[in-house]
Amino acid sequence: MAKKTSRKSVSFQPNESEVNSDADAPEYKTKVPTLAYPIIPVQNLFLVWDLFRRGLTEHIAETLLNSLPTVAVLSAAQGYLITLASANSGKKSKKQTNVPLLIVGSVFMSFVLSVPLFGAILLFGAPLASHLTETFLLAVHLSFLIFNPLLVLFKFDLDAFVSVFKAERIYRLIFGNYILASSLVAVAGVWIGVIPIPLDWDRPWQQWPITLLVGGYVGSVVGGALSVLF
Template structure:
């Protein structure tokens, strides 16, 4: 007759010398740092780093914006013939903006390399041309945004389209010169630009130039409904003038803040 096997009584010891989970995994001991476990939630917190920005420069001030406003009123007589003035001034405005783009690229490059009198090379000129084309196409979504915000439709659609084109070259074009679409991280950069996630924006002369144009255009709406019965209250004269003046004011604020802080 076979012997009945003895039952082994299993016990759990909590003595100091007994192995425990803390012995097998020292990272679980009180006060010990968390070892590469993937549970460091601080790494998951979004961190917004400052976007690169050009050094402040007097040459980056868009003085041509003030010249355009003067020409629209006193040369093209936009107060009495809006459409005709917008058509006639388009080529001159685009030429001035393209020239300012050349100055901007040259100034930014010379600041980075600490060299003077170095103009843009062939690749940079090609980039400038492509940026101009992109800015022209960007007028389409800007036109739609203007309609969403209450721009008149119908007989004034052409005036709104010209306003969108001007706004595109005042906002998208200068930003493309600094935040190039050829950069490796351009996608993330432009998402942050379009969603206004720009830390220390008051130090960014080019970004303030673009934002100043939008703010100036916004304030330009104010005189239109006022019962003054003036010729210059026609759509979109005050918005256009406000955008150009705001563009210069924004760039000037960024320049002055950067050199006097």
């Protein structure tokens, strides 16, 4: 059950489009869960520091792989914080939620979702003939970064997620929500992360896909901070 709905929850993917258009009640805004207190993913800055400390620029694939347990644990912790924060704000949802299952499920799903994300990154122009390992590991990292908080926040509820896009003032809604803002800016960060690659500075950190990863991680923190300011 959980798996079935969760696969649908990635609306960034083309094949997940089967949303029921008959539900067009006006009060979607209420469906988007809000948090009682801000959660800014500052741990991502630590992660970036840790990656470079482990020697990201020398052994990219190895370092990315080795840091995955840390990423998973941190994601789970963040997920727990999100459930706490949302449990405080919403009253009725508390009793339905199986918190451990939700957290473990979302960590697992984040891993699964990295496969379509991998495809999307390739579609955006990642090298096809080489660096496939690095690209896949990038996809896993980004999947944890972007999807995991969303999965926990929406509790695998696709309709609630879709309702974000039906809102009148979508950017106001997104930037009013800590998790949505940090995910969106993280995606933008990855997009902007390609910019330094072509420069002929010959720096080790210009290697694929370090800039994208750093862009994503930094973007998530910036997004969270922006939503607090908003």
